Amino acid sequence: MIFFETGTVLKRETFDSDKLLIKVESDQIWQKARPGQFVEIRVNSRLDPLLRRPFSIAFTDESSIWLLIQIKGKGSKIIANSSQLEIMGPLGNGFPELENVSLVGGGSGIAPLIFYYKTYPDRVKRVYFGFKTKPNFNLYKLIPQKKLVLVTEDGSTEFRGLVTQFIECKNDVHLVCGPTPMMKALNKLISSDKLYFSLESYMGCGVGICMGCAVRKGDGNGYYRVCTEGPVFRADKILL
Amino acid sequence: MADLTVEISGVQFRNPVFVASGTFGYGLKLKDTLPVGSLGAIVTKGLTIRPKEGNPPQRLIETPCGLINSIGLENIGIKEFIKAKLPELKKLSTKIIVNISGDSERDYFEAVEIADSTDGIDIIELNVSCPNVEKGGMEFGRNPKMLEKLVRGVRERTRKPLWVKITPNFVDIVEEAQAAVSGGADAITAINTLLGMHVDVENKKFTIPRKFGGFSGPAIRPVALYIVWKLVQSVDVPVVAIGGIDSLNAALQFFFVGASAVQIGTANFIDPRTPFKIIEELGEYLEINGHEKISEIIGVLN
Ligand SMILES: Cc1cc2nc3c(=O)[nH]c(=O)nc-3n(C[C@H](O)[C@H](O)[C@H](O)COP(=O)(O)OP(=O)(O)OC[C@H]3O[C@@H](n4cnc5c(N)ncnc54)[C@H](O)[C@@H]3O)c2cc1C
Ligand SMILES: Cc1cc2nc3c(=O)[nH]c(=O)nc-3n(C[C@H](O)[C@H](O)[C@H](O)COP(=O)(O)O)c2cc1C
Ligand code: FES
Numbered sequence: 001m002i003f004f005e006t007g008t009v010l011k012r013e014t015f016d017s018d019k020l021l022i023k024v025e026s027d028q029i030w031q032k033a034r035p036g037q038f039v040e041i042r043v044n045s046r047l048d049p050l051l052r053r054p055f056s057i058a059f060t061d062e063s064s065i066w067l068l069i070q071i072k073g074k075g076s077k078i079i080a081n082s083s084q085l086e087i088m089g090p091l092g093n094g095f096p097e098l099e100n101v102s103l104v105g106g107g108s109g110i111a112p113l114i115f116y117y118k119t120y121p122d123r124v125k126r127v128y129f130g131f132k133t134k135p136n137f138n139l140y141k142l143i144p145q146k147k148l149v150l151v152t153e154d155g156s157t158e159f160r161g162l163v164t165q166f167i168e169c170k171n172d173v174h175l176v177c178g179p180t181p182m183m184k185a186l187n188k189l190i191s192s193d194k195l196y197f198s199l200e201s202y203m204g205c206g207v208g209i210c211m212g213c214a215v216r217k218g219d220g221n222g223y224y225r226v227c228t229e230g231p232v233f234r235a236d237k238i239l240l
Numbered sequence: 241m242a243d244l245t246v247e248i249s250g251v252q253f254r255n256p257v258f259v260a261s262g263t264f265g266y267g268l269k270l271k272d273t274l275p276v277g278s279l280g281a282i283v284t285k286g287l288t289i290r291p292k293e294g295n296p297p298q299r300l301i302e303t304p305c306g307l308i309n310s311i312g313l314e315n316i317g318i319k320e321f322i323k324a325k326l327p328e329l330k331k332l333s334t335k336i337i338v339n340i341s342g343d344s345e346r347d348y349f350e351a352v353e354i355a356d357s358t359d360g361i362d363i364i365e366l367n368v369s370c371p372n373v374e375k376g377g378m379e380f381g382r383n384p385k386m387l388e389k390l391v392r393g394v395r396e397r398t399r400k401p402l403w404v405k406i407t408p409n410f411v412d413i414v415e416e417a418q419a420a421v422s423g424g425a426d427a428i429t430a431i432n433t434l435l436g437m438h439v440d441v442e443n444k445k446f447t448i449p450r451k452f453g454g455f456s457g458p459a460i461r462p463v464a465l466y467i468v469w470k471l472v473q474s475v476d477v478p479v480v481a482i483g484g485i486d487s488l489n490a491a492l493q494f495f496f497v498g499a500s501a502v503q504i505g506t507a508n509f510i511d512p513r514t515p516f517k518i519i520e521e522l523g524e525y526l527e528i529n530g531h532e533k534i535s536e537i538i539g540v541l542n
Binding site: 047049207212214215221 | 269
C-alpha cells in the first residue's frame with residue numbers, strides 16, 4: 001500500500017552548506033516506513049519540473065518524517081524551501097534486518113542509515129559517515145559518539161580521509177549508501193555477499209510502472225528496477 | 241450518474257479513460273493502492289514475442305513539461321505475460337489491451353497469433369511507432385506500404401479488435417493512418433512519442449546513450465490534439481487519443497475534437513491517481529453540464 005499525503009513542513013534544520021534536515025507532518029507513511037525506504041515528492045503543482053523527486057526517509061517521529069535534502073538543482077531547491085509537501089510513499093524495499101552490522105554512508109547517503117540506526121540501535125556495531133567537511137549539525141544527537149566514526153576529507157573531524165580507510169571488521173556485514181566511487185571502493189575491500197548497497201538512479205515514477213530506473217543485474221543479464229526491486233541490493237546482485 | 245460507457249470496435253468500455261502502454265507496467269503493480277478495475281481499460285507495456293532486456297541507463301530525462309524516454313521496450317515477452325500477469329488482470333472488471341511490438345513481420349505475426357488464441361485479451365494494439373529499438377516498430381511507421389502489408393497480415397491472423405498506434409515522426413500521419421485502416425485496423429491510437437534529444441552540457445555528452453528517445457508529456461499535447469483532430473476528419477474508424485493528457489481539461493479538449501477515448505501516459509508518473517481523478521471529474525462535468533452520456537460531447541468541434 002502506497003500513501004499519498006500532503007504534509008506541512010514543521011521544522012527545518014541546517015545540516016551543512018548544501019543540505020538541510022526537514023521534518024514533515026505525516027499521517028500514515030511514518031508508521032509504515034522501514035529503514036532504506038524512500039518517498040517521492042512532487043516539486044510543485046505546475047508541470048516544470050515535471051517529475052517527482054525521490055528522497056530517503058532519514059528517520060521518523062510521532063506523526064512526522066524527517067528528510068535530509070541536498071540542494072542539487074531546481075527541484076531539490078524548491079522542495080527545501082516549501083512550506084507544504086505532496087509526498088507519496090513509503091516506496092521500495094528497505095535494508096535487510098541483520099544483526100551485528102556496520103553502516104557506511106557518504107554525503108546525503110547517510111539518511112537511510114540514520115533510520116536504520118534509530119530503528120535497530122542494538123544491531124549496529126559501528127557507523128562510518130564521510131563528508132567533505134564537518135557538518136554544522138551535531139550528528140551525535142542521533143548516534144552516540146562511541147559508535148560513530150565521523151570522517152572528513154579536510155580533517156575537520158578527528159578522522160581525516162575517506163571512510164573506506166577506517167573500516168575495522170571487513171568480515172562484518174556492511175550496509176552502505178553514498179556516492180558510486182565510495183561503493184566501488186568498498187566492493188574491493190569487502191566480500192560482496194557481505195555488502196548491501198542502497199542505490200540511486202534517475203527515476204520516472206518511483207513505483208515500478210515506467211522501467212526507467214534500470215540497474216544492470218550482477219550476472220550481466222538484464223536489469224532490475226531500482227525503485228521496486230531495490231533501492232537496496234546485495235552487492236553481488238548488481239553491477240555498479 | 242451520467243453514462244460514461246463507450247463502444248469502440250465492438251468492445252464496450254465502462255468509461256473512456258485508459259492507461260497508455262508503457263506507463264502503467266502490466267497493470268497490477270498498483271492494485272493494492274488504486275482501484276485499477278475502475279479504469280476503462282489497461283493497455284499493457286509493449287510486448288514482444290521474446291523477452292527484451294531494454295536499453296542501458298540513463299533511460300529518462302525530464303525536459304520543460306516533458307520527458308524523454310529510452311526504455312527500449314524492456315518486457316517479459318508475451319508468453320510470460322499470459323502466464324504470470326493475465327490471470328490476475330482477468331479478474332479485474334476492466335478491459336485488457338495488449339500492446340504488441342516486433343522487429344519483423346514474423347515477430348508481430350507470432351505474437352498476434354498467441355494473443356488471438358488467449359482468453360481475457362480484449363483488444364490488440366499494434367505498436368508501429370516505438371523510437372527506442374534498433375529495427376523495430378518504427379520501420380513500419382516510416383513506410384505506409386510496409387505498414388499496410390503488416391496490418392493486413394496481422395488482420396488475417398486475428399478476429400480480435402485490432403488497433404494501430406501511430407505517431408508523426410516520419411511520414412504524413414494521415415497517410416499512415418489510412419494505410420493502417422486499409423490493412424484492416426478497427427481503430428487508430430495516436431500519438432506515440434515524438435523523437436526528442438537532450439544534451440548534458442556539463443559533461444559534453446548525450447544524456448541518453450542511444451542519443452535520442454521518445455518525447456512525451458504535457459509538452460506534446462498541442463501536437464497530439466492537432467493530429468487527433470486531423471485524423472478524426474480523415475479516417476472512418478474511431479480515434480483513441482494519447483499525448484500529454486494530465487487533467488479533465490486536457491481530456492475534454494480531445495473529446496471535443498472527436499476522440500472516442502483517451503489514454504493517460506506520462507501523467508501517471510507524476511501522479512498515478514491521475515486517470516482515476518479524470519474519470520471521477522468527467523462524470524461530474526457531464527452532470528453539471530446537463531449531459532446524460534459521454535457521447536454528447538464527443539466531436540462537438542470539427
Ligand atoms: C532512492 C533514492 C533516494 C534518494 N535519497 C536522497 C536523500 O535522502 N537526500 C538527497 O539529498 N538526495 C537523495 N536522492 C537524490 C535526489 O533524488 C536528487 O538529488 C534530486 O532528485 C535532484 O533533483 P534536482 O531537481 O534538485 O536536480 P536536477 O537539477 O534536476 O538534477 C541534478 C541531478 O539529480 C538527479 N535527478 C534529477 N531528477 C531525478 C529524478 N527524477 N530521479 C532521480 N534522480 C534525479 C540526476 O542524476 C541529476 O543529474 C535520492 C535518490 C534516489 C533515487
Ligand atoms: C516510459 C515510457 C514507456 C513507453 N512505452 C511504450 C510501449 O511499450 N508501447 C507503446 O506503444 N507506447 C509506449 N509509450 C508511449 C505512450 O504510451 C504514449 O503514447 C506517449 O507517451 C504519449 O502520451 P503521454 O504524453 O501521455 O505520455 C511509452 C511512453 C513512456 C513515457
Ligand atoms: S522509476 Fe519507474 S520503474 Fe522505477
